[in-house]
Amino acid sequence: MPNSQPLPEITLIIELKFLKQSETEAILKAIIPDNINFPNGLSMDMRLKDNTSIFIKFSSSTEIGTLINTVDEVLQDISLAEKVIIGD
Numbered sequence: 001m002p003n004s005q006p007l008p009e010i011t012l013i014i015e016l017k018f019l020k021q022s023e024t025e026a027i028l029k030a031i032i033p034d035n036i037n038f039p040n041g042l043s044m045d046m047r048l049k050d051n052t053s054i055f056i057k058f059s060s061s062t063e064i065g066t067l068i069n070t071v072d073e074v075l076q077d078i079s080l081a082e083k084v085i086i087g088d
Helices: 021-035 064-085
Strands: 010-017 042-049 053-060
Touching: 010 064, 021 042, 021 053, 021 064, 042 064, 053 064
Parallel strands: none
Antiparallel strands: 010 053, 042 053
């Protein structure tokens, strides 16, 4: 018999620090499209913090695998944006 109890809410906070405000703002703008079309029970809040940090908060009441896959995708997109904006 499947477990019908609701899943617990999981909150994951990531703070990424960069050297320059201009780089931080550009990377944040590049990943804003990642914050759409989320599955039900999953949300992401992104904002600039302290001019050189990006604060990302994930909240999930879905399966842990969905959260992990979403975080992995967002971090890959940040890595790509960083390579394009800042360089290798």
